[in-house]
Amino acid sequence: MPDSTFVPSRPATCSPGRAARELGLKRADFDLAVHLGRIRTVPDESGGGGRRVERAEIDRLRAEPGFPGTLIERVHVVGTAEGAALMHIPAGRFTRLARLGLLVPVRFYVNRYRAVVWLYLAEELRHFAAQGVNARLLKGRTPETLRGQLAAGVDLRARNWRGRHLGFLLRKADDPWARAGALAALLPLVDVHDVVKDPYERAHLNRYRPAPPDHGAPGSPSALLAEELMTAQDADEIGWLRSELGRVAEEARAHTSAPRPTPRRTEPAMRPAARHPRPVRYAAPHGENPGGSGNAGAVRGPAAPHAAPTAPPTVPGDGRGPTATRAARGLRGWLRRRTPRPAGV
Numbered sequence: 001m002p003d004s005t006f007v008p009s010r011p012a013t014c015s016p017g018r019a020a021r022e023l024g025l026k027r028a029d030f031d032l033a034v035h036l037g038r039i040r041t042v043p044d045e046s047g048g049g050g051r052r053v054e055r056a057e058i059d060r061l062r063a064e065p066g067f068p069g070t071l072i073e074r075v076h077v078v079g080t081a082e083g084a085a086l087m088h089i090p091a092g093r094f095t096r097l098a099r100l101g102l103l104v105p106v107r108f109y110v111n112r113y114r115a116v117v118w119l120y121l122a123e124e125l126r127h128f129a130a131q132g133v134n135a136r137l138l139k140g141r142t143p144e145t146l147r148g149q150l151a152a153g154v155d156l157r158a159r160n161w162r163g164r165h166l167g168f169l170l171r172k173a174d175d176p177w178a179r180a181g182a183l184a185a186l187l188p189l190v191d192v193h194d195v196v197k198d199p200y201e202r203a204h205l206n207r208y209r210p211a212p213p214d215h216g217a218p219g220s221p222s223a224l225l226a227e228e229l230m231t232a233q234d235a236d237e238i239g240w241l242r243s244e245l246g247r248v249a250e251e252a253r254a255h256t257s258a259p260r261p262t263p264r265r266t267e268p269a270m271r272p273a274a275r276h277p278r279p280v281r282y283a284a285p286h287g288e289n290p291g292g293s294g295n296a297g298a299v300r301g302p303a304a305p306h307a308a309p310t311a312p313p314t315v316p317g318d319g320r321g322p323t324a325t326r327a328a329r330g331l332r333g334w335l336r337r338r339t340p341r342p343a344g345v
Helices: 016-023 027-035 055-062 069-074 080-087 091-099 122-130 132-138 144-151 157-172 176-184 189-195 199-207 221-230 235-255 322-338
Strands: 051-054 107-110 116-121
Touching: 016 027, 016 051, 016 055, 027 069, 027 157, 051 055, 069 122, 080 091, 080 116, 080 122, 091 144, 107 221, 116 122, 122 132, 157 176, 157 221, 176 199, 176 235, 189 199, 189 235, 199 235
Parallel strands: none
Antiparallel strands: 107 116
16 A cells, blocks of 8 residues: 655755754844855745745855864854954954954944944955965064054944955845945935935845844944944045945936826816706696696796796776776785685686
């Protein structure tokens, strides 16, 4: 008898949280691996707007030698003290190398004293220390040109982090407007308004503009500090971002126009219906029945609120004068209208 046990099929993709658990990574390390391109993601086809991980990608990573240790080591980050110990140099020299832009941070956080703590990839620090050309930077006196830059107060840690973060955002962008939004995320708003002058294009651009890294509640000192670190400060950096935003915005316009409100169609005003006068019934003189009995004798005509009764013509030779005849016949006509006539008369 054939085995009829039902085996449910696995979904083709899974959520980032599920993928992080199956790969043995913390969620922050998983996000960093995605940013570094170590884990490939695909757009969410359900329309949620997020990213998902294919099952084939999880199987590929799990089949690598040394899993999960090798994957965890590739996303391991260290601070200044641990990084200096890893490179066998004093912490002060490590900080000077980072300020000069020779060591590039990949992440930061704000501690309880509202100080920025930069984090570096341990794998990159080992690679930097292993290269022979960097030996003179790790030991001995710092070159004169570098000492002059340090004396002038140069600190490229935030700028180098922004450049690396921009690479993360551009690698994730699947649309020209998303690439423009990634560039706009690093520019002050006044520069974005100056480059993208159309308000409808700016509104469309803001839909793709990524938010700064999550550091505290919105409006908190930590969140404001993270937003400041996300914004370009140097004039040459701002100029380069402006030129790139203008170029990518042109590509985005050629790809898809920004949506605009549809003009409202106004229906023509309807003319009021003509008002017809109400039918008015005129009393028929005595002996006349133009319409028969009931309402059939009603005559439709212009409204006359109080029509004067029409006197019958004067009969010549009745022995009365014209004035008396008109008065008498007028009185008889009025009495006939007020007194109902018996049926059959």
